[in-house]
């Protein structure tokens with residue numbers, strides 16, 4: 532992968548998204564992440580076994596089946612152990628997160644930075660709004676008290692709606708990519724082409740008893756939405772105003788993805804207490820971060836200070852808004 536072609540850029544500008552098949556080198560950029568997460572799962576399994584929450588560490592199973600069995604049997608979704616970000620509330624001194632070298636390698640992979648550079652320009656900043664999403668099959672997933680699948684399908688939203696208004700003028704790019712092939716069945720993303728041309732829409736907290744933020748379906752043209760299956764190595768690029776959601780995982784295997792954000796250095800990130808970094812700089816290459824340990828320390832310091840200090844809110848929305856009724 533190199534820079535986006537003129538055609539790909541035009542597609543992105545016209546429709547608010549573009550799917551590119553060869554952004555990452557699967558062997559160099561993604562397989563090390565898969566291996567690294569196997570170790571994270573080992574540690575989690577050991578702990579849950581000691582705590583009596585599971586009856587075996589299931590170490591004979593491959594990653595996907597193992598994580599499914601462990602979430603299912605423990606009745607809990609343990610995604611924070613794998614995530615390379617912090618929760619939006621309730622950060623504690625022992626809140627788990629994973630900011631390992633292979634994850635850093637994926638965020639700073641040359642292919643994705645080349646592509647990001649074509650959209651945000653030559654000063655590329657890694658915005659700290661980023662997640663790993665491991666979604667176990669809905670048929671065996673833990674559920675909350677309302678019966679909702681925990682960490683299931685993502686409701687309709689715009690990425691600008693889940694950050695603070697300080698980033699409203701930021702040229703924030705979302706890069707979503709799977710660590711395995713994704714399909715309609717296992718819950719790929721679905722996007723509304725052209726929706727980025729409109730305004731930031733009202734997001735409703737806890738709409739229809741679902742946790743998190745959601746745009747009511749009468750505020751956009753849901754009939755125009757189209758699923759975008761992406762294979763390992765590929766990525767989906769979205770603007771911050773493109774309306775999107777994910778489909779439910781109705782397959783019998785996990786659905787596993789990363790979503791990253793990039794933007795021009797110097798613009799607000801929308802989550803200013805979280806640590807971003809200069810991923811690429813044409814004007815000052817010395818400012819680029821190349822050290823995964825430093826990146827880990829930045830997240831650890833953030834966790835430690837949030838645990839003892841005041842915690843921010845990233846929500847600007849009100850469930851009492853008439854659109855949310």
Ligand SMILES: O=C(O)CCC(=O)C(=O)O
Nearest residue numbers: 664685705707777788790
């Ligand atoms: O993977 C998902 O389910 C949602 C991802 C998403 O909304 C994003 O990448 O912005």
Ligand SMILES: [Fe+2]
Nearest residue numbers: 688689690775
């Ligand atoms: Fe999103």
